[in-house]
Amino acid sequence: MKAGRKAPQVVITGVGVVSPVGIGNERFWSNLVSGRSGISPLRSFSADSFPCKLAAEIHDFDPLEHVYEKKFLKVMSRDIQLGVSAASLAMKDAAIQSGQISPERLGVEFGSGHISFTPDELAEAARDFADPSEREGYTRWGEDGLGKIAPLWMLRQLPNMPACHVAIENDARGPNNTITSADSSMILALQESVRCIQRDSADVMIVGACSSNIHPVDIARISLYDNLSSQSDPESACRPFDRDRDGTIVGEGSAVFVVERYSHAIARGAEIYCEVLGVGSGCDGRGYENGSGGRGLTNAMNAAMKRAGISTSEVGHINAHGKSTRRDDYVEAKAYHNTFGVDAENIPVTALKSYFGNFEAGSGAVELAGSVLALKHGLLPATLNYKHPDPNCRLNVVREPERLKTSVAMSVNRTTMGQSAAAILRAV
Template sequence: MAGCDGIRAVVTGVGVVSPIGIGKDRFWDSLMQNRSGIDYLQSIASDDLPSPFAAEVRDFDPATMLRDRKFVKVMSRDMQLGAASANLAMKDAAIKRGDIDPYRLGVVYGAGRMTTHPAELLAGVQASTDESNHFSMTRWGEGGMGRVAPLWLLRQLPNMPACHISIDHNAAGPNNTITCRDASALLALGEAVRVIEAGRADAMIVGACSSNIHPVDIAKFHKFEGLSKRNDDPSRVCRPFDFERDGAVVGEGAATFVVESYEHARRRGADIYAEVLGIGAGCDGKGYANESAGLGLVRAIESTVRRAQIRPDELGHINAQGKSTQADDIVESRAYNRSLGDCVLKVPVTAMKSFIGHFDAGAGAVELAGTLLSLKNGEVPATLNYEIPDPRCRLNVVQEGPQKLKSRTALSVNRTAMGQSAAAVLRAV
């Protein structure tokens, strides 16, 4: 896909902070070795939670991965993961501060709702409680509010990852935040590509971050989307498209990408992962008929394949949403069959949530990193725990992997519980 002036958009940097590895090399090695990042919760107590399992980012020290350790106290876990992955991506792209005109370098970043921890407000609430143990607005105004850290709100705002990243890398160009949950990373990529095609920037920093390792988030996921109730081997819990799947597993992580015009990347001698051929989006709309058919995802896939100007049988693999819930995996499978036809039965499908869990905006970004590395290395990872094919999910799921790619063109897909969908076609250059 090229803009009105024939401008092509390519990816030249990948940074990953994930439950299966920090850095693209460790992340890719885990995918190739079928090494799951799902385990028993360690950072918080799980006794009263609906599931004892999660995919946590271990061995992450923000003080060593951020530009200035003093920023740690004003950044939530989500922001720390995102800023760290952006540093890795810029290093991977071999771009230093000052290499690009600041006004020609922008940021589009995806983020979810950043849940506050009750302890952050505890002192203010205690100071506002009267002798009857009731909350007093008078006491709140007189002294309770002053007990809350002045910069507390900065840890909760979803636009702050983009702000921190733009400051870190002196990116004074177009800047935006996308808050469409799982679809955020692909939608951010789409906006960045349009900015480059329009000639408004030479390079864009793109990605998404999120951490759902929080009691409120875990309870919310279980209530509205459904977590797995299995309590055996944690590495076998998440089972996308498998007949015995029974729910998702929460996680955390971030991935960031450097997207440039092809000419800009070529002039500076950059290594290129892939070209973005097309991006599409859609939403199911209201009503059971739309939701059960996944029409938003159908429209997103049809749109991106049309923009990419490829045939469905040219796809080398599909990186699926694969949430591992009964209903969502069926809807997704139907959408592939409807939009791509019978040839989808021959296209290898991988679902990386079986490795990294489900964590809102950040999961889509980490999965996109997997797509790019698959194109770069010519292999597609397996879907863990896919043992009993579900006849209602008519897909060619990669059961034993990794598997060699026959074509280095990929479709990466994400779909939210509310039906917001996004799809991207990328091709190795």
């Protein structure tokens, strides 16, 4: 974009959701406003050895219903299947037909993360080198071991593969990038997609994030460094900002958005959900200590509002990160007070992880879908399980669905290490 030229408007014209709360926009939204949680006892494998027995799983997902290039399913992990399927739903929702957009003007920005594999997948290759005393075994790894690993094994684990498969599925030959910044990946991907359109590198971007922590290796890993809820009742396990919260819940899912130049959307007669007014990012700089008191999130929100050209008083509601851990919720609430001052106790706040737990990149995407659909329907979903306000947070957490009073929404995410992002959306 040349200096002095006003940046073109960027809008969202399609939404696709694959989540524990529902597959497809209608089911997802209906369950949100009805207060139906997607958290239940873990079913995919035995939870006997895990401290947390609950999870937010997608039980009715069949990738064959959504993936066009079915021959690629064999090299798609669960995470990738969720992302590609959500992208298919988003493109259908945007009413974009194959060949309607020049492939060079259609790009992909995707958030992804760590994709686990089971030890069984490498067991045969590692069996010959199990004895650590045989040092020569390491030298024979390249000669004997690699031949026992499936040639395409790595393609299931690479975090850039969701973006690759989405591009192949939709013949998108424009800008293509992957963001691997855990929970903040979705909004950061949205930020980069807006930049691509505003610098005239694309007319339309397929933007989303996907992840699945429904995996024994993932749950064991997360249990070592994060706080998972010890509750046995799935209906009340995840309780963001509540005084009695004791941890989050693992889950899985994806949401994808069609992000488009406003003039391009109007020209093709697209239905517009909302305008992306501004996106901002920041980092605490103190890592897991959270010692900065949420400075990164404060910086991200201020940057988003500055880019959007709005003041704090114009933010109608906040779709919070709301991880449901004592540390993270406190730091997040503190950031709101730093940003909005006394008004932080008045702005309606909803925390959708109370419905589907936390699954890093994918949960940020599903939360953003909640924001977009809330603006469409003019209704803010409630936060489940918020019964006892935490005096250390002091927020106006919505307990029942609430009609929106303004058309401007803020959606935020932050990682355990302090990377933060915020997006400002406005209903059109």
